[in-house]
Amino acid sequence: MAIANVWTRWRSAGDPLRAFVVAVLWLLLALFVLYPLVELIGRALSDDSGFTLAPLTAAINSRSNLRAFANSLLLATLVGVCGTFFGFLFAFTVERTRAPRFWVRLLDVATLLPLISPPFTTSIAFVFSFGPRGFITHDLLGMNNASVYGLSSTLAAETLTYFPLAYMALRPMLAGIGGDLEEMAFSLGSSRWRVFRTVTLSLTVPGLANAFLLLFAASLADFATPLILAGNDFPVLPTEAYLQITGMFDLKGGAVLSLLLLVPAGIVYLLQHHVVGRRRYVTMTGKGRASASQNSVAPWAGAALMAFCLTAVLFILYLYALLLIASLVTSFGANHTLTLAHYRVIFTEGLPAIEDTLIIALIGMPIGGLYGVVVGYLVARTEFIGRPAMEIVTMLNYALPGTIVGIAYLIAFNQPPFLLTGTAAIIIACYVFRYSPTGIRTTVALLQQIDRSIEEASFSLGASSFMTFRRIMLPLIMPAFFAGLSVVFIRSMTAISATIFLVSINWTLITVRILENMTELSLGPAAAFSVFVILVVVVVTGVLNKVLRRLTAPGLRLPAVEG
Amino acid sequence: MIERGEPAGIRLEGVSATMRDRNRGEITAVRDVDLDVRPGELMTLLGPSGCGKTTTLRMIAGFQAPSGGRILIAERDVTHVPANQRDIGFVFQNYALFPHLTIFGNVAYGLQVRNNSAGEIERAVAEALELVGLAGFGERLPNELSGGQQQRVALARAIVIRPRVLLFDEPLSNLDAKLRVSMRGEIRRLQQALKITTVYVTHDQEEAMAISDRIAVMEAGRVVQLDSAEALYRRPASAFVAGFIGRANLLHAIVESVNADGAILDVGGQKITVPAQGAPGAPVSVVIRPESIAIVSTDTGLTGVVQSRTYLGDKIEYEVSFGGQMLNIVRFNPAEDEGHPPGTTISISIPSADVRLVD
Numbered sequence: 052m053a054i055a056n057v058w059t060r061w062r063s064a065g066d067p068l069r070a071f072v073v074a075v076l077w078l079l080l081a082l083f084v085l086y087p088l089v090e091l092i093g094r095a096l097s098d099d100s101g102f103t104l105a106p107l108t109a110a111i112n113s114r115s116n117l118r119a120f121a122n123s124l125l126l127a128t129l130v131g132v133c134g135t136f137f138g139f140l141f142a143f144t145v146e147r148t149r150a151p152r153f154w155v156r157l158l159d160v161a162t163l164l165p166l167i168s169p170p171f172t173t174s175i176a177f178v179f180s181f182g183p184r185g186f187i188t189h190d191l192l193g194m195n196n197a198s199v200y201g202l203s204s205t206l207a208a209e210t211l212t213y214f215p216l217a218y219m220a221l222r223p224m225l226a227g228i229g230g231d232l233e234e235m236a237f238s239l240g241s242s243r244w245r246v247f248r249t250v251t252l253s254l255t256v257p258g259l260a261n262a263f264l265l266l267f268a269a270s271l272a273d274f275a276t277p278l279i280l281a282g283n284d285f286p287v288l289p290t291e292a293y294l295q296i297t298g299m300f301d302l303k304g305g306a307v308l309s310l311l312l313l314v315p316a317g318i319v320y321l322l323q324h325h326v327v328g329r330r331r332y333v334t335m336t337g338k339g340r341a342s343a344s345q346n347s348v349a350p351w352a353g354a355a356l357m358a359f360c361l362t363a364v365l366f367i368l369y370l371y372a373l374l375l376i377a378s379l380v381t382s383f384g385a386n387h388t389l390t391l392a393h394y395r396v397i398f399t400e401g402l403p404a405i406e407d408t409l410i411i412a413l414i415g416m417p418i419g420g421l422y423g424v425v426v427g428y429l430v431a432r433t434e435f436i437g438r439p440a441m442e443i444v445t446m447l448n449y450a451l452p453g454t455i456v457g458i459a460y461l462i463a464f465n466q467p468p469f470l471l472t473g474t475a476a477i478i479i480a481c482y483v484f485r486y487s488p489t490g491i492r493t494t495v496a497l498l499q500q501i502d503r504s505i506e507e508a509s510f511s512l513g514a515s516s517f518m519t520f521r522r523i524m525l526p527l528i529m530p531a532f533f534a535g536l537s538v539v540f541i542r543s544m545t546a547i548s549a550t551i552f553l554v555s556i557n558w559t560l561i562t563v564r565i566l567e568n569m570t571e572l573s574l575g576p577a578a579a580f581s582v583f584v585i586l587v588v589v590v591v592t593g594v595l596n597k598v599l600r601r602l603t604a605p606g607l608r609l610p611a612v613e614g
Numbered sequence: 615m616i617e618r619g620e621p622a623g624i625r626l627e628g629v630s631a632t633m634r635d636r637n638r639g640e641i642t643a644v645r646d647v648d649l650d651v652r653p654g655e656l657m658t659l660l661g662p663s664g665c666g667k668t669t670t671l672r673m674i675a676g677f678q679a680p681s682g683g684r685i686l687i688a689e690r691d692v693t694h695v696p697a698n699q700r701d702i703g704f705v706f707q708n709y710a711l712f713p714h715l716t717i718f719g720n721v722a723y724g725l726q727v728r729n730n731s732a733g734e735i736e737r738a739v740a741e742a743l744e745l746v747g748l749a750g751f752g753e754r755l756p757n758e759l760s761g762g763q764q765q766r767v768a769l770a771r772a773i774v775i776r777p778r779v780l781l782f783d784e785p786l787s788n789l790d791a792k793l794r795v796s797m798r799g800e801i802r803r804l805q806q807a808l809k810i811t812t813v814y815v816t817h818d819q820e821e822a823m824a825i826s827d828r829i830a831v832m833e834a835g836r837v838v839q840l841d842s843a844e845a846l847y848r849r850p851a852s853a854f855v856a857g858f859i860g861r862a863n864l865l866h867a868i869v870e871s872v873n874a875d876g877a878i879l880d881v882g883g884q885k886i887t888v889p890a891q892g893a894p895g896a897p898v899s900v901v902i903r904p905e906s907i908a909i910v911s912t913d914t915g916l917t918g919v920v921q922s923r924t925y926l927g928d929k930i931e932y933e934v935s936f937g938g939q940m941l942n943i944v945r946f947n948p949a950e951d952e953g954h955p956p957g958t959t960i961s962i963s964i965p966s967a968d969v970r971l972v973d
Contacts, residue, residue: 504710507677508768510697511704512724512775522723526714 138217184384200282272452412543419539423490453548490535622688629683703772718752882937
């Protein structure tokens with residue numbers, strides 16, 4: 052009954068246990084979110100004499116840095132536009148045409164793949180397809196020395212990697228625009244095209260803006276794709292910052308460059324929260340809404356849309372097939388003898404990386420899941436001083452580009468009093484504070500659906516606080532906990548942008564090994580590693596889903612949260 | 615079901631509730647309320663939204679602590695007893711069914727908390743579901759049921775534990791009109807059969823009149839009148855009560871003279887009598903029910919001009935200007951040739967017994 056007492060006290064206002072938990076959380080947030088940022092800014096904006104803006108102005112005045120900055124913005128804008136366009140077409144096709152159910156499932160699978168893959172899977176497949184020995188460039192077109200590197204392939208790879216985010220954000224939005232609105236416009240004499248322009252598209256504008264910003268931020272922060280595909284002629288900020296640090300051992304220069312990244316990232320964040328956030332038309336009347344009209348697209352247009360989406364899907368599947376084949380042949384493009392040699396390599400030479408990654412992911416997963424649920428509960432259901440501030444601070448590392456977070460950690464934990472460089476703890480901390488916010492937001496969204504009267508009903512029936520928590524609240528929060536677990540695990544397996552600064556001889560990561568393989572041009576092991584990561588992610592998230600389904604009744608539905 | 619002893623009474627002594635509101639600061643939702651709910655009685659708290667009726671109910675349940683006063687259930691002071699030890703059944707406006715439990719699981723929950731044996735629970739749940747007409751629904755989930763069915767489950771869940779006190783918080787407001795009427799009959803029938811002391815919160819006066827033994831009309835955090843439905847209707851203590859229970863004409867008048875039978879009032883030159891005393895020359899308000907005014911063919915000295923006439927089948931409603939004020943008159947079961955089109959001057963009679971002086 053000790054736990055029951057603890058739970059009782061936890062619930063009552065201003066109780067010591069909750070105050071203790073809040074205090075511990077603030078300490079952790081101060082150490083792992085605020086302190087590194089302060090250190091980063093301090094390092095970037097100081098010289099021997101103290102605080103100065105000189106490094107920043109010097110960086111801005113450098114031609115090469117300005118070029119990287121402009122390139123980053125150009126790439127992010129193009130990815131935002133193209134990805135939103137793709138995402139909208141996919142969402143519109145699924146929600147508004149008579150696409151057969153099987154095709155829709157195929158679309159869902161193909162859009163899910165990039166989300167659970169290491170970030171540069173698409174890039175590697177691009178090299179296999181369009182590189183000097185690429186399947187299309189070399190084998191089909193007979194080109195020699197085709198160059199895959201540059202803006203266009205980076206743009207294509209990032210668009211394919213990130214458009215599923217736009218698809219996932221836009222699909223519920225389109226579904227939310229009831230068919231009755233479109234039918235109403237029809238009945239007033241509009242043509243289909245006019246209805247699309249004036250009703251459907253107009254109502255989706257906030258969603259489109261949101262999707263654009265989402266992709267803009269993702270592309271701005273993307274480190275792996277440009278590192279592999281951008282080449283020397285198209286430098287962008289995250290890769291420049293990385294090369295500054297690893298190539299020239301100039302930590303301060305890297306810090307300054309990452310600060311340049313902070314400006315557009317900050318602007319996008321503010322836009323998302325203060326402009327788009329307020330303009331949501333989507334009709335939430337509480338009444339059962341009319342199902343989406345399937346009559347709003349002319350049959351020929353529907354067929355064209357489906358053909359377009361199917362082509363894109365086939366292309367994605369083709370890229371993943373290339374990856375699989377490359378991992379199973381001696382040398383892709385030259386010697387197509389089937390072999391398991393690459394897998395032998397990753398399970399011998401690569402074994403330490405696999406072990407390290409799995410250990411880090413498996414330790415970070417429960418910590419991140421628990422952290423997400425606790426913070427989510429505190430933020431959604433309790434009142435304490437500094438609650439809104441905590442809500443913002445917990446989101447910081449999530450919203451910042453990984454390069455900034457990684458360099459900040461590198462600077463902050465490289466010296467006493469917090470010497471963590473070279474440990475697994477620094478990587479785990481990075482993942483927990485960077486990827487748990489999804490769990491937090493899911494918990495908050497879930498708790499907002501659970502009326503307080505549910506708890507009161509349990510009390511009125513004689514249940515104690517602990518009984519109420521165990522039998523009612525715990526099963527209801529469980530889906531959010533598992534969502535948090537999945538996201539932290541997937542990201543721990545696939546992320547690289549922040550943690551590439553944090554690996555060491557003692558602790559390294561699969562994603563870092565893939566990158567090393569790519570630079571050494573040992574493409575086979577890189578492909579094998581990628582396939583392995585995808586398989587592990589699919590298996591683990593599958594198991595998590597199965598366990599969750601066993602634990603909860605079908606009466607619950609998890610609110611959709613991006614990320 | 616678990617058998618319980620005699621029904622318990624509920625007493626509120628000077629109960630107040632102050633709450634902190636983010637926008638309005640400190641607000642007093644309930645002021646110094648005294649209530650005495652008799653054992654086995656169904657008492658309704660009736661009033662417009664924001665009058666403090668739900669807050670009062672939540673304090674009886676123990677979801678909210680009063681800022682002053684005492685609450686007694688069966689003569690035991692429960693003011694500081696948590697909700698889970700008060701032995702209550704609560705039916706929420708939004709049903710508050712546990713979404714992850716089946717109907718059986720929902721109804722059984724309170725019994726499982728009380729550590730009853732599995733066989734006993736099964737029997738009691740089956741009986742409770744039978745009582746609310748949902749036998750055989752045990753394996754379904756709440757979201758597979760209609761609103762009316764969900765409310766029945768909430769009812770079964772509350773009564774299966776045989777609480778000493780049953781509390782309803784606007785239980786029918788999410789249902790459609792027809793269902794509301796049949797459900798309120800069902801609630802009344804169950805409450806009578808089980809003899810559970812019940813407090814019922816609603817803003818619907820018809821609902822309150824249909825099911826209550828007594829009604830406490832609340833206004834701005836206070837109980838302004840507590841009586842049976844009939845007494846409230848016939849003898850409203852204030853214009854507010856008169857307007858809230860049924861329809862009422864409120865007339866402003868001046869006391870002209872007083873005699874043994876009562877007072878003679880002047881309404882814009884026309885004289886009506888009221889069986890009450892008053893100081894001559896004082897301004898007063900009186901309430902007259904629309905259906906107690908008769909349209910007559912003889913000269914009564916009281917005349918009005920018809921402003922509008924609405925035919926509603928079983929009745930005709932008139933708006934009549936009378937002494938510079940507006941009077942609603944309802945004529946039930948109208949004769950086929952009953953005319954009085956707008957613009958005609960009519961003679962009316964107002965029985966003095968039906969005129970009531972209010973504050």
